[in-house]
Amino acid sequence: MSEQKPTVAIGLLSGCFGCLMSFLDLADDLAEVFNLIEFRRCPFNDVRELEHVTVGMLEGALSTDHDMKLAKEMREKCDVLVSLGTCPSYGGIPGMRNFQDSKTICEDVYGRRVPDDEELPQLLPAVVTLASVVKVDYFIRGCPPTTEKIKETLVAILEGKKVPEKTRNLCVECPRTKESILTPRRGFLTQGVRSVMELDEIDPTRCFLEQGVVCMGLVTVEGCNARCLGDNMPCRGCMGPVPGVPSQGNKLIDAVATLIPSGALMFFEDSVGIAFRYTHAADESMRK
Ligand code: SF4
Ligand code: SF4
Ligand code: SF4
Structure with a gap:
């Protein structure tokens, strides 16, 4: 048999x-x-x-x-x-x-x-x-x-079946509260970009971006049950981009640029290492 x-x-x-x-x-x-x-x-x-x-x-x-x-x-x-x-x-x-x-x-x-x-x-x-x-x-x-x-x-x-494709971003799975980020406003969401190490305390219940810490959840497809967020770590994008997004890294930099004061991107250390960490080889825009 x-x-x-x-x-x-x-x-x-x-x-x-x-x-x-x-x-x-x-x-x-x-x-x-x-x-x-x-x-x-x-x-x-x-x-x-x-x-x-x-x-x-x-x-x-x-x-x-x-x-x-x-x-x-x-x-x-x-x-x-x-x-x-x-x-x-x-x-x-x-x-x-x-x-x-x-x-x-x-x-x-x-x-x-x-x-x-x-x-x-x-x-x-x-x-x-x-x-x-x-x-x-x-x-x-x-x-x-x-x-x-x-x-x-x-x-x-x-069983010869299709696997349903995930289409939304990780924020929908993330249990953290999202308040400021969803409120249309003229002011900036954060004053700058900080690394996890720079914060004395990270509120484990509140969106990382609202605390000034870069999180890739905005530009990453759902499906991992937001496991890093549950452990009080920001997402680094390992599930890859939402379908239809050609460059997860560029999308992240675009998104962050709209959330922080102009010029603050200069203080976003290792922006390329974070934004393209998992998808560099697949990203057309990173080819010479
Ligand atoms: S940006 Fe990150 S911390 Fe904020 S809601 Fe999305 S996944 Fe959660
Ligand atoms: S880094 Fe990967 S496992 Fe962790 S929250 Fe992001 S997509 Fe999920
Ligand atoms: S580094 Fe590659 S082989 Fe190792 S767990 Fe991640 S995807 Fe799998």
């Missing part, structure tokens, strides 16, 4: 295993999911050979020639290909390396002794998204994605 179950393979590109941990966090539900599918190549069983499977999932960014080869092989051998997490979907944190050329990065890390063994993976000139290389059937956003989302997507694929 087990031969009739849909087969699943998981491939690792340049990632951190965080998405995989989120998958394993299915915990009690894991048995239910394992009953529905049969794993072929995946890090849980150490099977290296990639045979034809029903569903393939790829974690991590496309950063090396090895990643590129695996992505193409997975596409060929999987009926359905899933981009698991923000790394393959938008470049994620590894995409931040696109601020520099790959030669400079290697020299910064290794000094004059950059390893050049041809067996080692070679860095691509820049991190690219999975969808720019092969056709992707499903995207699971988040760094890492929520366990519920992984399960929902996997079950939908197995």
